[in-house]
Amino acid sequence: MQRDVLVRWLDDYLKIREFKDPSLNGLQVEGKTEVRKIGVSVDAAQVIFDQAAEAQVDFLITHHGLFWGQPFAIVGYQKRRLERLFSAGISLYTAHLPLDAHPEVGNNAVLARELGLQGLEPFPHPRYGPIGFVGHFATAKPLAEVIDRIGELTGMQPLLHQGGPDEVRRVGVVSGGGAGDVGLANALGCDLYITGEPSHAHYHEPFELGLNVIFAGHYDSETFGVKALAARLEEEFGLPWVFLAHPTGL
Structure with missing residues (x-):
């Protein structure tokens, strides 16, 4: 091609x-x-x-x-x-942001679908626009079950800051460096917010707001988009592809 x-x-x-x-x-x-x-x-x-x-x-x-x-x-x-x-x-x-925001092969859309979230709507980032998604589980799901599922998807153990309930239903997903958007996730009515890497500056917010936050890793939360895009290209053009892995631990 x-x-x-x-x-x-x-x-x-x-x-x-x-x-x-x-x-x-x-x-x-x-x-x-x-x-x-x-x-x-x-x-x-x-x-x-x-x-x-x-x-x-x-x-x-x-x-x-x-x-x-x-x-x-x-x-x-x-x-x-x-x-x-x-x-x-x-x-x-x-x-970068185009692959965070894409509704089909984007990091956030793919992760949200893999978790079983329904009724996806944009997560309106104040600086970059709608790059993430908000959705809900059909019924409230144990927080521990969501953590285990994220671990299965990434192959890594996520970090939890549990400021909210043991069961969750409405979830915001913003991959990568979204720790600063905890307040927005709370304002959007989420009881769980999933992002990539934590930030010391925003450590206390989930506990004071009563919100659960799962940090899935910056790298690990952003492998979904490139893989989904490659699969889409193979479907469209028949091009073979390979994922080149080098986890950063961050």
Whole structure:
């Protein structure tokens, strides 16, 4: 498949240009014109680029890219990263907020569906817009059961700050660094809020608001989107893909 055709399809499908995002979403590094194999990963880093080259990936899609709105010198490890991509002819495509927000293959939509949440509606982030989702269980579910399910999905033990009840029904989901949105989750009537990594600055809020918060890990809560997007590309274009894993523990 032609690289530029794939890029146009991704830009349209993910609505890349509709988001105010510090990330440079879209094609960040141009590689081979022909795409035969796709790699997907959470982060753009040397270890991922090495894995992609070894797996003979032509087109790499990451959630976190190389460029975040500020110029930097192409020296040291930044130079080595780009050299690896250029030498292997690998294109780098990044979808940050667009892959959090997408209603079909987004991190939050996929996690919400995997948990069995119904009636999904947008979680209106005050800065970035509707990048997460709020939904409900058909009947109240034990908090311990939700924690166990998240552990099954991520392969990691989530962190719980239990400020609320032992059974939950209305749930907000914002992957990654959503610890600062505990107050908004409470205002939206959630009795459980699921996000990625914790924050000391917001530690006390769940307990004082009477809200349960599960921290599923920044990395672990954001593997869902790239995998779902890769599966969608395989369905649409028949392109084989590989998930390049490198958990950060955060």
